[in-house]
Amino acid sequence: MSDERANSYDYDGLMACARGELFGAGNAQLPAPPMLMISRITSITEDGGEHGKGQVVAEFDVTPDLWFFQCHFLGDPVMPGCLGLDALWQLTGFYLGWRGMLGRGRALGVGEVKLTHMVTPETKRLRYEVNMKRVIDRRLKMGIADGVVLADGNPTYAVSDMRVGLFQDS
Secondary structure, three states: OOOOOOOOEOHHHHHHHHOOOOOOOOOOOOOOOOOOOOOEEEEEEOOOOOOOOOEEEEEEEOOOOOHHHHOOOOOOOOOOHHHHHHHHHHHHHHHHHHOOOOOEEEEEEOOEEEEOOOOOOOOOEEEEEEEEEEEEEOOOEEEEEEEEEEEOOEEEEEEEEEEEEEEOOO
16 A cells, blocks of 8 residues: 555545445455445544544545435435444445555444434535444454444434454455
């Protein structure tokens, strides 16, 4: 990994990651749409965040025609809570790849998830903040982080102790 890593990524950069081009074959990838729940990464740092161990800040543009509003729920459209959690896991795995760690990313768990508001078709933008708590880069490659999701500036999700690991093909 070059010392000249980008500190932000536009949609094209995220799609390069989804295709396996950003961190190399067999390493961290983002999912492709419609499961890609991120429009851009506005900031990524190795030593920022509330724990000083790294932070990722990203955004997702919400439009009323998104696929999940059509089916969850009929007549009462809301974004499934699991998709916001998945976005936070996606960003945690991206962070590990960005740090130069090798292997395919897999969500391993989460300590606690609190959902306080709903994301509806009227929502315009989600802001994700992932604050790394611990990065393990030994035989075991894993990130442990807390995260929040803000919908148009309003706290919507709070997640603690997310775990994402990287695993190499044997």
